[in-house]
Amino acid sequence: MEVKTSLLDNMIGVGDMVLLEPLSEDSFLDNLKNRFDHNEIYTYIGSVVISLNPYRSLPIYTPDKVEEYRNRNFYELSPHIYALADEAYRSLRDQDKDQCILITGESGAGKTEASKLVMSYVAAVCGKGQEVNKVKEQLLQSNPVLEAFGNAKTVRNDNSSRFGKYMDIEFDFKGDPLGGVISNYLLEKSRVVKQPRGERNFHIFYQLLSGASDDTLKKLKLERDFSKYNYLSLDSATVSALDDAANFRTVRNAMQIVGFMEDEMQSVLELVAAVLKLGNIEFKPESRCNGMDESRIKDKNDLKEMCELLGIEQSVLERAFSYRTVEAKMEKVSTTLNVAQAYYARDALAKNLYSRLFSWLVTRINESIKAQAKTRHKVMGVLDIYGFEIFEENSFEQFIINYCNEKLQQIFIELTLREEQEEYVREGIEWTNIEYFNNAVICDLIENNQNGILAMLDEECLRPGTVTDETFLDKLNTICAQHQHFESRLSKKSKFLNDHSLPHNCFRIQHYAGKVLYRVEGFVDKNNDLLYRDLSQAMYKANHSLIKQLFPEGNPAKVNLKRPPTAGFQFKASVGTLMSNLQTKNPNYIRCIKPNDKKASHIFTESLVCHQVRYLGLMENVRVRRAGYAFRQTYEPCLERYKMLCKNTWPHWRGPARQGVEALMTDLQVPAEEFSYGRSKIFIRNPRTLFFLEEKRKQCLEDLASLIQKIYRGWKCRSHFLLLKKSQIVVASWYRRYAQQKKYQKIKHSTTVVQSYIRGWQARKLLRELKYQKKCEEAVTTISAYWHGTQVRRDYRKFFRANAGRKIYNFTIQRIMQKYFLGLKSKLPSMSPIDKSWPARPYSFLDGVHTELRRIFHLWRCKKYRSRFTEEKKAVYAEKLEASELFKDKKAVYPSSVSQPFKGDYLEISKNPKYQKLSSGVEEKILLADVVNKINRANGKGSSRIFLLTKKSVILADQKTGQVKASVPLPELASVSTSTQCDGFFALKLKEGSASAGKGDFLLSSDHLIELITKLHRISSTAADREKLSVDISDEFLVQFKQDKVCVKFIQGSHKNGNSVSCKRKNNRLLEVSVPPSP
Ligand SMILES: Nc1ncnc2c1ncn2[C@@H]1O[C@H](COP(=O)(O)OP(=O)(O)OP(=O)(O)O)[C@@H](O)[C@H]1O
């Protein structure tokens, strides 16, 4: 649903001054201030928009805002310049009414900005398309060009328009822009040659010097330094808020878009440069012989450069600055100019040059932007004209400007009243006369053709004889003396004779906006706007296309002796045209107000605003508007807005809106004189009544809001409850379903289990039976198969291949074995038992056989070897064998004895005559004869003895004499003890109680110990009547020395003792034998 809003919603103060209650200047200002403080810079007076300059950018001109105001009714939203622009545009497009937007206000109040806002709004909401966009762009871009040439920094405004501008924008039937026409009014050309303190010349001079490239400046013969030019004021040459260089680029770009050719742009800049140069031309006096003073140019360089720029012959211009030719009755009279006149001529030329250039620019822009199509156009005019001005010193310009504003006020009153009246007629409401101040009388004072001030001035200018500003004032004093709005010292029968606020050289006019004091000085000159003909002719001779065009009156072929029209006359004419133009259009007003003099945001200077409110006639405006009815509204929105105030109309009124409103008013008991019913609108006389309605509405809205809240809350709770209920049913049904499902699944599962068990049992039973049956069948089949198999094999065995395999295998094995044995036979090793060689095994499966054959062969070979032995040799080996059994791995000296043959008789005793006697004394055969060492029992020292062994006894004899020292029968020997070491010691132990035992055991040492003991043992083992002699091998044994038992202990000597064996009696019990360590 579309939300209907109204101007009356969320108002700060009142949005429309018409509704101000009570209406007074104070409440008016308070309302403006209140709104300004809340950033509400726009306020309405009916359909007039008051705009306060915020002096800062507000976020209220965004594309969103454009959309917001687009196609909305004027009072629908809060006051905005867009609402006015939209209203004007829609009325133009939809109702085919030409529009004009009149923007007024004093300098710096924001007129130019407002006009740009209106133009940009219209550009944003009107049609689109390539061609249309180009037109829009050209129209918008004409602004920077005109601002550069026509605006200047003043003390009031950094970008003050120094000309009046009226622009007609033309649209086709669809509302698309086609083009435009610009009219300009009275450029303030005096600024070109002189600027008040703190102000600047026109922007273009500074922009050119700051922004042009070095190359361009060179071509224009200019220098960048402002101080080089007399016409440029220096005290405020650079303005912080303006970037002249960047603006220059913008202007050039805008000129290009508007359609200026490159050479045209160059010509324009040349003219600007020429004006600067002109300002630098200075004059000095020179006395002539006739006593007259004549002027001479001081430094001709600037003149030369200027002439070069404009293509003028220097001498021609030089002469034009020195002489003045006056033509009267076909006679030419030349008079010389003095220095003051020369300066006057120079400045007049500069002013004319610049103002004509400006007019040419406007014409040129118009050429570019004029509508192409010849069809009927709808027109929207935007007037951005200088506002009413009251300075301390007001001159001709202010007079002209204020005249213009007076005219605008007149047209404003006329049109507003007319509109009001028309509306009353349209709506069928009785017309009540409205009291208001009509300023026609003031306009008449100024513009009357017979005795108006302007006519008087023209008359004075054209009059022969001496004409001065004073003569002009005198004239006014006589002619206007009776006028109630004219005041001067000498008028009205000396009423003001003593009024010191009114100086003698001034007159005062009571304008609609206040009294203004004008100083007459300069009126005549400015109105004449004289340019000496010599100068215009010099200009016409220029070899520069643009200059020639600007001074057509200089053409000698068209010499016109008539005086050109005065400035006042021209202005009056153009204002007249403008007024008649505006009167054909539907007016829309924007009244701009400046909140403070400091160009500062947030400051609201009440006195200043009050002054503007007065001279803009705003209170007047409100009064006129309220004279009849303060408020009016069509029936539909009115009923829509207030229908809740009456039961009959709420919530819906079925009948026509008007009847609804009537019912409403009756119900509310609004006094009948407070309102009237028009055809389509209701008219409310007093704002009070409207506010009464608004107040009621507000209360009612609160009640309605509570009602809506109540219903909504009830509805919300109920729908929440229903939702919960519905949810509960859903949840319960789902749960029940779930529970039943679970139960069913459980039963189903149990049934399945029982079923499966039964089926399993049945199946197993069946399986068992089937298995048994199958087994029986298999058994039968197997038996029969075996039986048949046996039968068949029996019959067919001979044909089976399987047997062939075994046969082949046996045969192969046989062949291999045969080959192996034959091979082995040929490769058998030698018969030597110590030959360890044996042929390699051919197949690994013969491993066991091969080893076994080797063992058998070796045994056989050893047997063969042994069979070749004689009896003696056998005995020798038998002895050796016994020695091995006794000592192998037990006695360290044994290995060295193996290779030594057992000789037995080492002394060759039978042959040695020395032992003749000894040998003959021994009956038996001597088995062993050797020299041994007998160890002395007391000290361990040894003494040599001859040792003899027979079958029956052991004999010890002296080595030297051969005398028998001891003879021990073998049966008396108990045992032999020897060590494990590498020594030859041994002890012969005697049996206790034997005959020989009395002397004690023998401790001996022999080099042939192994042979000696082996033989001793062998004899004892062969004797049948005795037990075997035991042989003890130990490193510690006891020996019986007479009564004592002595321990013989073998210890290993160190290497330093060499290989000698030493024996020492340590004490009674110990005999220590030190033996060399084993090799
Ligand atoms: N609506 C606005 N928003 C923001 N700034 C504004 C607005 N209107 C005006 N201004 C500021 O105020 C300055 C003066 O405005 P503007 O040039 O429109 O005044 P003017 O009425 O045309 O004065 P003049 O009569 O001297 O030409 C602008 O340069 C701008 O800085």
Ligand SMILES: [Mg+2]
């Ligand atoms: Mg302006």
